[in-house]
Amino acid sequence: MLRRRLLVMLAVVLLIVLSLAGYKALSIYRQIQLFSVPKPPISVAVATAHEQPWQARLPTVGTLKALQGVNLSLEVAGTVKALQFESGQKVKAGQPLLQLDSAVESALLGTAQADLGLSQLDFGRGSQLVGSQAISRGEFDRLSAVLQKNKATVNQLKAALEKKRLLAPFDGTIGIRQVDVGDYLASGTVIATLQDLSSLYVDFFVPEQAVPKIALGQPVSVAVSAYPGETFDARISAINPKVEDSTRNVQVRATLANPDGKLLPGMFANLQVLLPDPQPRVVVPESAITYTLYGNSLYVVSEKKTADGQPEKDSQGQPVLIAERRFVETGERRNGLVLINKGVSSGEQVVSGGQIKLDHGARVATTPDKRLPTEQGSQPRVD
Numbered sequence: 322m323l324r325r326r327l328l329v330m331l332a333v334v335l336l337i338v339l340s341l342a343g344y345k346a347l348s349i350y351r352q353i354q355l356f357s358v359p360k361p362p363i364s365v366a367v368a369t370a371h372e373q374p375w376q377a378r379l380p381t382v383g384t385l386k387a388l389q390g391v392n393l394s395l396e397v398a399g400t401v402k403a404l405q406f407e408s409g410q411k412v413k414a415g416q417p418l419l420q421l422d423s424a425v426e427s428a429l430l431g432t433a434q435a436d437l438g439l440s441q442l443d444f445g446r447g448s449q450l451v452g453s454q455a456i457s458r459g460e461f462d463r464l465s466a467v468l469q470k471n472k473a474t475v476n477q478l479k480a481a482l483e484k485k486r487l488l489a490p491f492d493g494t495i496g497i498r499q500v501d502v503g504d505y506l507a508s509g510t511v512i513a514t515l516q517d518l519s520s521l522y523v524d525f526f527v528p529e530q531a532v533p534k535i536a537l538g539q540p541v542s543v544a545v546s547a548y549p550g551e552t553f554d555a556r557i558s559a560i561n562p563k564v565e566d567s568t569r570n571v572q573v574r575a576t577l578a579n580p581d582g583k584l585l586p587g588m589f590a591n592l593q594v595l596l597p598d599p600q601p602r603v604v605v606p607e608s609a610i611t612y613t614l615y616g617n618s619l620y621v622v623s624e625k626k627t628a629d630g631q632p633e634k635d636s637q638g639q640p641v642l643i644a645e646r647r648f649v650e651t652g653e654r655r656n657g658l659v660l661i662n663k664g665v666s667s668g669e670q671v672v673s674g675g676q677i678k679l680d681h682g683a684r685v686a687t688t689p690d691k692r693l694p695t696e697q698g699s700q701p702r703v704d
Contacts, residue, residue, distance in 0.1 A: 363683055365644070366674030366690035367622055368606045372667040375602035375660060378542075378653070379534060379594040383525030385545075387586040388576075389491050389517040394509050395421065397484045401504045408497040412489040412515070419500075419512060423485040430478040437471040444468045493517040494582070518582045523555055523590050526570035534596050535560065541575045542593040545584065553577050553584065557594075603665060604658040606693060609673040610651060617651050620644040620672035620679055621665065622687055644672060646681040 399421030406418045447464040450456045489495075496514035500506060523543055527535060541555040555577035564571055575592075577584075609619045625633045625641040633641045649664030665671065672679065673690045 361684075362642070362686040363644075363678050364675065364686045364688065365620075365622075365672045365679065366692075367670045367687040368609065368673040368690045368693050370603055370605045370661065370665045370667055370669050370671055372601045372603050374599040375604070376599045377596040378655075379527060379531055379596060381525045381527055381592050381594065383523045383543075383575075383590045383592050385584055385586055385588040385590055386522040386524060387493075387516040387518060388520040388522060389493065390514065390586055391490065392514050393418065393487060393495075393512045395419075395484065395487055395506060395512070396508060397421070397481075398506060398508045399423075399485060401500055401502050401506060404498065404500070404502055406495055406498070406513075408513070409494065411494050412492070414489055414491045416489045417486060418489055418495070419487040421485040421506070423482050426478060426482050426485060430475065430482065433471065433474045433478050437468075437475050440464070440468040440471045487512065489515065491515070491517055492519075516586055518579055518585070521577055521579045521584055521586065522558075523575045523577060523592065524572060525575070525590075525592055526565070526568070526572055527594070529564050529569050529571055532560075532571055535573065535594060539597070540595045541577075542595065543575075543577060544591045544593075545588050547588065548583065602652075603661045603667050605661055605665060605671050606673045606690070607654055607657050607659050608690075608692075609671045609676075610649070610659050611676065616648045618646055618648045619665070620676050621647050622670040622672060622685060625684075642685050642687060644676075644679045644681070644683050644685050646679075 401419065402422045403420040404418075405420070406412060406416075412418065444464045444467075447456060447461045450461075493515045494517075496516070498513045500510070500512050506512075523541070535557060537557055537560065539557045541557060543553040543555050544551070545553075555575040557573060558576040559574040561572040561574075605619065611618050621644070622642055623645050625643045627633050635641050647664055650662040652660030652662050654660075670687065672685070673693070679685070
């Protein structure tokens with residue numbers, strides 16, 4: 322009886338083990354079947370790498386300076402008698418701006434002019450008398466010297482009076498005045514700044530190895546933070562004939578028009594020196610590039626090949642497309658495009674959207690990137 326019960330129990334255990342083994346085998350079989358089914362293609366957006374003229378540029382930074390700019394001051398000291406300008410006023414060359422008290426100099430000039438008149442009369446009489454030998458030649462020479470001295474004194478006092486007033490040295494816009502009527506000004510005290518804003522200079526530096534690439538008259542694109550998205554055209558007007566010892570850079574100056582007065586001296590400027598001879602280069606959308614520490618890469622869409630090198634077809638007879646990860650050498654980025662120096666040829670399709678889902682060799686289904694122009698020919702020209 323006991324033996325029979327043991328046999329029954331062994332049979333039940335064996336049945337349970339076989340059932341579990343069968344269930345596990347069925348599960349493994351189903352998983353194998355699941356993995357053997359081809360994965361559906363991953364939908365990605367693509368763009369075509371194309372060749373277009375690429376204007377090489379030399380980026381740098383600089384500072385705007387006025388075509389003419391001075392801090393107005395006087396050579397002599399004195400008390401301000403009259404101010405003849407307002408802060409921010411546009412002035413013309415030669416326009417009176419400030420007058421110092423000149424009462425003492427005016428009085429001295431009157432005395433000197435009286436002495437000059439008397440010496441002119443004495444000289445006139447002497448020139449008549451010397452001919453008749455009524456006076457000696459030495460006396461006549463003394464009268465002539467007195468006349469010349471009095472003339473010099475008058476001219477000296479007139480020059481001193483001129484220094485008591487300030488005239489605009491050139492056309493421009495005057496800044497905020499720093500003095501008021503009645504102030505005593507020491508020699509050299511700054512009264513205001515005067516800037517000619519009709520044109521501006523932009524001074525910048527380029528490395529010595531870039532000197533062969535620049536020349537007088539070369540165009541420069543100027544951008545300032547005060548007007549984002551707007552650029553101003555300038556041209557190189559001077560190149561310093563000396564390399565700075567400390568930085569090994571060369572100073573360059575460009576000139577740009579400023580008819581609206583939008584730009585101001587002292588502004589920080591981002592510059593792009595346009596290098597000559599645009600060359601056709603391969604470009605792709607910037608969104609196609611993946612930047613990593615190991616290098617820059619992108620996915621190129623290509624047809625999957627069979628063992629004999631023939632294109633593989635799907636069930637509908639269409640070529641099977643796969644994503645091929647390719648490391649590339651990139652260059653300058655501009656207007657949403659990236660310059661490809663090495664790794665991609667013109668006409669190849671690159672993945673510009675959805676590449677985060679991809680691995681090398683993954684099957685893909687492509688659609689044109691709607692964020693880009695429909696036709697590659699409508700891509701913006703980068704020059």
